[in-house]
Amino acid sequence: MIKVLVADFHPIIITGLRMLFETSQDIQVIGSVITGKELFDFVGKNDVDVVLSEIDLPELNGITALRTLKKEYSHVRVIMFSSHPEEIYAISCIKAGASGYLTKTVKTQTIKEAIIKVYNGGIYISNNLAQRLAFDERGNKPSKLYKKLSMREVEVLKLLSSGRRNKEIAKELEINEKTVSTYKARLMKKLNVTNLVDLVNQARHLELG
Numbered sequence: 514m515i516k517v518l519v520a521d522f523h524p525i526i527i528t529g530l531r532m533l534f535e536t537s538q539d540i541q542v543i544g545s546v547i548t549g550k551e552l553f554d555f556v557g558k559n560d561v562d563v564v565l566s567e568i569d570l571p572e573l574n575g576i577t578a579l580r581t582l583k584k585e586y587s588h589v590r591v592i593m594f595s596s597h598p599e600e601i602y603a604i605s606c607i608k609a610g611a612s613g614y615l616t617k618t619v620k621t622q623t624i625k626e627a628i629i630k631v632y633n634g635g636i637y638i639s640n641n642l643a644q645r646l647a648f649d650e651r652g653n654k655p656s657k658l659y660k661k662l663s664m665r666e667v668e669v670l671k672l673l674s675s676g677r678r679n680k681e682i683a684k685e686l687e688i689n690e691k692t693v694s695t696y697k698a699r700l701m702k703k704l705n706v707t708n709l710v711d712l713v714n715q716a717r718h719l720e721l722g
Contacts, residue, residue: 514538515632518559519545520552520566520575521594526617530565533621540628549573556586563628565615568595568602568671574685576609576668583610590631594624597671599642605667613637662703669696674713 517540519530527545534540543559546552549570555561564582568575579591592613593606603614612631615624619639627637662670665686672682679693686693697709706712 515540515628516543516560516562517541517628518543518552518555518561518564520547520549520564520570520578521545522547522567522569522571526567526594530624533624537625540625547571549575549578552578553582553585556582556589561586561589563590563592563612563632565592565594565624565628568593568597568606569675574668574672576606576664576671577686579606579611580609592627592631592637599639601662602667602671603638603642605662605664607636607638609664662700666696666700666703669693670700670712673697673700673709 517530517534519527519542521527531542531545534542543561544555546555547570549572552564552566552570552573556564566575566578570578575593575595579593582589582591590612591610592615593602593611594615594617595602596617599614599616606614613627613636615627615637616639630637668686669682672685677685679690679697682693683690697712701707701712704712
C-alpha cells in the first residue's frame with residue numbers, strides 16, 4: 514500500500530483526494546496538511562511514501578519546501594499538484610527534486626498512475642510536455658523551453674504573477690529586495706518584455722519560445 518500525504522490548503526482538494534482513494538487497493542491517503550511547516554512535522558513523525566503538494570503552500574511555498582524535504586527526507590517522493598501551468602513550472606520543480614508534476618485539471622486516473630509511477634522510481638510529466646521538451650514548434654530541433662529559466666527565477670516569476678511585491682518576495686524567499694529586482698530584470702530580458710504587466714502576461718500565456 515502506497516502511503517500518500519496531501520499538502521494543500523483547499524478543503525475541496527483534500528476531501529476529493531481522500532474520497533478518490535477511499536476504496537483503493539494500492540494507495541492510501543494517510544494524512545493532509547495545509548502549510549509547509551505542517552508538512553515537515555507530519556513527514557518527521559509518519560511513514561510517508563509520496564507527498565502530493567500544492568506549490569502555493571502558506572508559510573513556506575511548495576518549491577522551497579520541496580528542496581528542503583529532498584535534503585532531509587530523500588526517500589520521500591514528491592509530486593507537485595497545482596493549478597499553475599505545467600509548461601512553466603514542471604521542469605523547474607523536477608530539477609528541484611520533485612518526481613512529478615500534475616495540474617489540477619487532470620483526470621482522476623492520471624493521479625493514480627502518477628503516484629504509482631513515482632513510487633516505483635519513475636518521473637511523471639504529461640505526454641504533451643514531454644513532446645514539447647523534445648521538439649520546438651517546427652518539430653525539427655530540441656526545445657530550449659526548459660533551459661530558459663533557473664529554479665530561483667521560476668520562483669520569483671510565480672510570486673510576481675500572483676501579485677506579490679518585491680518586499681514580500683524577498684521575505685518569502687529569504688533574499689534581499691535588490692536581489693529580487695535583479696531576478697525581475699533577468700526575467701524581463703529572457704522573456705523579451707519591458708515591464709511587469711507584460712512579464713506576467715507572458716508567463717500566463719506560456720509564450721516562452
